Amino acid sequence: MTRRLIVNADDFGLTLGVSRGIARAHAEGIVTATSLMVDEPAAAAAAELAAGLPDLDVGLHAVAPADGDWPTALQRQLERFTALTGHTPTHLDSHHNAHLDPAALPHFRRAADALGIPLRGHSSASLLRRFYGRWDDETHPEWLAPGNLLRLIDDHAPSAWIELMCHPGHADADLRSSYAAERDVEVATLCDPRLPAALTARGIALARFRDLAVVAA
Numbered sequence: 001m002t003r004r005l006i007v008n009a010d011d012f013g014l015t016l017g018v019s020r021g022i023a024r025a026h027a028e029g030i031v032t033a034t035s036l037m038v039d040e041p042a043a044a045a046a047a048e049l050a051a052g053l054p055d056l057d058v059g060l061h062a063v064a065p066a067d068g069d070w071p072t073a074l075q076r077q078l079e080r081f082t083a084l085t086g087h088t089p090t091h092l093d094s095h096h097n098a099h100l101d102p103a104a105l106p107h108f109r110r111a112a113d114a115l116g117i118p119l120r121g122h123s124s125a126s127l128l129r130r131f132y133g134r135w136d137d138e139t140h141p142e143w144l145a146p147g148n149l150l151r152l153i154d155d156h157a158p159s160a161w162i163e164l165m166c167h168p169g170h171a172d173a174d175l176r177s178s179y180a181a182e183r184d185v186e187v188a189t190l191c192d193p194r195l196p197a198a199l200t201a202r203g204i205a206l207a208r209f210r211d212l213a214v215v216a217a
Contacts, residue, residue, distance in 0.1 A: 004207035013046035017172030029191035035061035059091035093120035126159035133182035
C-alpha cells in the first residue's frame with residue numbers, strides 16, 4: 001500500500017525571506033503545502049509568490065486573537081485570506097497549534113467543515129510535529145538532518161496519510177523569532193536531492209491537502 005506524505009510549511013508570509021525559503025523548498029524540494037499568516041506585513045508578497053506556484057497548496061495559518069474572540073478573528077482571517085489569494089484555503093491550521101485549545105477547537109471545526117477542508121490534527125492525516133530544531137533555548141540542527149527526517153517518517157509507518165509540519169525559510173533582517181538559523185537548515189534538508197528516492201523506496205508518495213480532501217469526503 002502506498003502511503004502519502006503532505007509536507008506542510010508553516011509561517012508563509014511571516015517575512016519575505018521566510019516566504020521565499022518556503023517557495024524554494026517547494027520548487028526544489030519536497031514541500032507540497034504551506035499555511036499563510038494573513039496579517040503579517042509580507043502576507044501580500046507571499047500570496048503573489050503562491051500565485052506562481054499552482055501545485056503548492058495554501059491554507060490559513062490562523063493567529064490567536066488578543067481578546068480571545070475566535071469566531072470573529074477566524075472569520076476575518078478567512079476573509080483576508082480570500083482577498084489576498086483569490087480563493088479559499090486548501091486546509092486550516094494555526095500558529096503554535098492554538099486551534100487545539102478546547103476554547104478554539106469547535107470554531108475551527110465548524111469553519112473547516114463549512115469549507116470542506118482538512119483541519120490539522122482532525123483529518124485522515126496523522127500529524128508529525130517533531131521535525132523541529134530548537135528546544136530548551138538550544139539549537140539542534142542535527143535533528144533536522146535528512147537521515148533523522150526519514151527516521152521520524154519511519155516512526156509513522158502505520159499511517160496511510162501523514163502531515164509533516166515544518167518551518168523552512170530564509171532568516172532575514174525582518175525575522176523576529178528565536179527559530180531563525182534553523183529555518184535555513186530545514187530548507188537545505190527539504191531540498192536534499194536524495195529524499196525523493198528515499199521516500200519512494202519506503203512506499204511513500206508526496207501528496208497535497210486537496211488530495212486528502214477528496215479521500216476524506
